[in-house]
Amino acid sequence: MQQNIQGMVSDIIYRNLENSYTVFEIICDNEVFTAVGIVPDIAIGEKVSVYGEFYVHPVYGQQLKVSYLEKLLPQTKDEIYLYLSSGVIKGIGQKTAKKIVDTFGDDTARILQQEPEKLLSIRGMTPEKVERIRNMFAFQKFLKDIMSIFSQYGLSQNHAMRLFKLYGFSAISLLHENPYFLLDVFPELDFKKVDRLALDMGVMPDDRRRISAKILNLLTLAANNEGHTCLPENKLKQLCIRTLDLPVEKIEEAIEALAQERRIVKDEVDSQEMVFLYGYYECEKYIADKILSILKEYDDIADIDEKIKQFEEKNCIKFSPNQKKAIKMALTQGVSIITGGPGTGKTTIIKCIIQIFEGEGKKVFLCAPTGRAAKRMQAACERESKTIHRLLEMTVLDTHVIFQRGPNNPLKCDVIVVDEMSMVDSFLMNCLLAATKPTTRIVLVGDKDQLPSVGAGNVLKDLIKSQIVPCATLTEVYRQSENSFIVLNAHRINRGEFPHLQRESDFYFIQKNSQEEILKTVVELVTKKLPNYLSCDPMTDIQVLCPSKKGIVGMYNLNRVLQKYLNPPHPSKKEYAYKENLFRVGDKVMQVKNNYSLEYEIVQGEEKGRTSTGIFNGDIGVVKDIDRAQGVLEILFDDEKLVYYDFSLLDDLELAYAMTVHKSQGSEFRCIVMPIVETYPILMTRNLLYTAVTRAKELVVLVGKKSALEYMIANQKEAMRYSALCDFLLRGQSNMQLQVL
Numbered sequence: 001m002q003q004n005i006q007g008m009v010s011d012i013i014y015r016n017l018e019n020s021y022t023v024f025e026i027i028c029d030n031e032v033f034t035a036v037g038i039v040p041d042i043a044i045g046e047k048v049s050v051y052g053e054f055y056v057h058p059v060y061g062q063q064l065k066v067s068y069l070e071k072l073l074p075q076t077k078d079e080i081y082l083y084l085s086s087g088v089i090k091g092i093g094q095k096t097a098k099k100i101v102d103t104f105g106d107d108t109a110r111i112l113q114q115e116p117e118k119l120l121s122i123r124g125m126t127p128e129k130v131e132r133i134r135n136m137f138a139f140q141k142f143l144k145d146i147m148s149i150f151s152q153y154g155l156s157q158n159h160a161m162r163l164f165k166l167y168g169f170s171a172i173s174l175l176h177e178n179p180y181f182l183l184d185v186f187p188e189l190d191f192k193k194v195d196r197l198a199l200d201m202g203v204m205p206d207d208r209r210r211i212s213a214k215i216l217n218l219l220t221l222a223a224n225n226e227g228h229t230c231l232p233e234n235k236l237k238q239l240c241i242r243t244l245d246l247p248v249e250k251i252e253e254a255i256e257a258l259a260q261e262r263r264i265v266k267d268e269v270d271s272q273e274m275v276f277l278y279g280y281y282e283c284e285k286y287i288a289d290k291i292l293s294i295l296k297e298y299d300d301i302a303d304i305d306e307k308i309k310q311f312e313e314k315n316c317i318k319f320s321p322n323q324k325k326a327i328k329m330a331l332t333q334g335v336s337i338i339t340g341g342p343g344t345g346k347t348t349i350i351k352c353i354i355q356i357f358e359g360e361g362k363k364v365f366l367c368a369p370t371g372r373a374a375k376r377m378q379a380a381c382e383r384e385s386k387t388i389h390r391l392l393e394m395t396v397l398d399t400h401v402i403f404q405r406g407p408n409n410p411l412k413c414d415v416i417v418v419d420e421m422s423m424v425d426s427f428l429m430n431c432l433l434a435a436t437k438p439t440t441r442i443v444l445v446g447d448k449d450q451l452p453s454v455g456a457g458n459v460l461k462d463l464i465k466s467q468i469v470p471c472a473t474l475t476e477v478y479r480q481s482e483n484s485f486i487v488l489n490a491h492r493i494n495r496g497e498f499p500h501l502q503r504e505s506d507f508y509f510i511q512k513n514s515q516e517e518i519l520k521t522v523v524e525l526v527t528k529k530l531p532n533y534l535s536c537d538p539m540t541d542i543q544v545l546c547p548s549k550k551g552i553v554g555m556y557n558l559n560r561v562l563q564k565y566l567n568p569p570h571p572s573k574k575e576y577a578y579k580e581n582l583f584r585v586g587d588k589v590m591q592v593k594n595n596y597s598l599e600y601e602i603v604q605g606e607e608k609g610r611t612s613t614g615i616f617n618g619d620i621g622v623v624k625d626i627d628r629a630q631g632v633l634e635i636l637f638d639d640e641k642l643v644y645y646d647f648s649l650l651d652d653l654e655l656a657y658a659m660t661v662h663k664s665q666g667s668e669f670r671c672i673v674m675p676i677v678e679t680y681p682i683l684m685t686r687n688l689l690y691t692a693v694t695r696a697k698e699l700v701v702l703v704g705k706k707s708a709l710e711y712m713i714a715n716q717k718e719a720m721r722y723s724a725l726c727d728f729l730l731r732g733q734s735n736m737q738l739q740v741l
């Protein structure tokens, strides 16, 4: 229940300067309350009125979670003196404060708020100080005005303050001009809340701004949450009608107007009228056009068969005809795709291709979408491999990501090999191709049956589906030893067959029916049995992968329980509690959002001392230290990158004893343990199970219900993605053929 407390700020325990997250104490009727929240700048001694809910924090006890803080500006002479002399305004101390109240007496409050320029008559006051006073009062008024609107609609003070940072005082007039601009700035806001606000502000239900905002918001959420680069127009219209309750003609008019303004694009894909956000349309169109323009056959490498033979002899290997075909294709085509499941020889083929290209004096660049995948590629190929972001020399300017490599400064190489292509989304593919010279050959390698990219688009599958880009599909499995069932079972699962189970193997299924039993078994395995069985460190070598985040055996609960066993509290281990998470020195953690500007220093190996930026979604680290005074966690990512991780970023960090299968893409672990439970059908799919199983190098243990496992293997329904790349490729090719005729 919302409570209101009015009192004086008596202590500021912590304040994050970047996001204004503050822990502070308020005295009210001789009682001290601890309050936390994102609030405006406050000083000890200030009078405030705070609104929020009390809750009991597991470590710090009862706290008020502040949803709105209003400064109660001083009114009387004495209050103003106390307030100004507290140092709340830079450059004004006790002496000046006294002069101000002595000069203006009971009129001081009015002068400060309405005519601060009159303060210039006081010795020591400068125009800058007057400006600071004016701004401070204006900011308080701004917050009061905006919160008087926001608070009725469940919109937070945090959003109000972020708006101020972006637009200053003009945020209010922008809000009045078009309340829906809030959704452009914060697409994650609930449309219904903003809509209620707008309607109450006088926007008519059939106002074009309202309909346009809904259309853009639906397309943005479809891309961010489900990976669609476009939506069928009919579906979009229905979704709009359902929320807005307006006739279809009104929605059609808004779609046309948005298309005229080039904020969206309408185009027919696969005989269906689709609607795109302009950016995604451009991305997919560019990818298709660029691919078509670099698709060509090269004949500059002589005696390919002989060169492959030399590689075979040197590496004591005999390539299958299919593998040889894949190698020749990559050596002679402008763009090519090599796809196959685990152990089908993709890495071996990449090595052969690189050696032959390099033997011809060609410069080859290797890259992958994630740091861990790039590292694995580097180790396997014994050559430098970078993340695509690093290859493109990414920098950040005012929170905008900029790639130094692009059409005017392309990558200087003859060949680019991209591994783990299934994880590359439309945006990244677009940027990579933009930085590729027309004469650079591109070899795309990946497993098409893995989960698709987190970001919008369906790049690898669309490229394959088009049948325009030469593609080799590897099916024979080479990595097998007598007792190894991981690879064998991954392929069985991929074919829809139940895994082969036998004692003394590296693939186990432990049947447990209730969620409580599954939880108990997973915890026992990770903390006791498997570390003994594999002689390994459960922190680094064993990874629990969950289909879902919630529930008894969901990621959140498993993390809480496993932390208790694997990194229990100790007086020597510093802790910091943030929202539902408690971070402790020694914890295994994971970054869950791309942060392009986060700085790190390499502290191990050849590159020791190098500094750079960028910690990405899925990167795993260990908390090395916690400095509450500075508000930072020291985290070592990927065993080598040391980051001073500001508390303001903690929304992007999770415990990683357990992680979702989606987050594990592109990573490998010695052992994976996976609870198998009945959950949402969309999370009980064959390719989710397949992705999980293929993460393990030495041991797979599935724990749960047999019927749930059978359901997953049978459920081929992948989350469907709307994208247009395949269609654009086909269309582009037929246009080119028409031009030739």
Ligand SMILES: Nc1ncnc2c1ncn2[C@@H]1O[C@H](COP(=O)(O)OP(=O)(O)OP(=O)(O)O)[C@@H](O)[C@H]1O
Residues within 6 Å of the ligand: 317, 318, 319, 320, 323, 340, 341, 342, 343, 344, 345, 346, 347, 348, 349, 478, 479
């Ligand atoms: N033609 C072949 N004959 C014998 N062994 C082979 C052949 N091709 C590949 N191998 C071997 O099979 C194993 C798996 O190959 P590789 O690592 O290249 O597969 P992969 O597709 O990259 O697997 P993953 O995706 O799991 O990394 C390696 O030990 C490799 O030496």
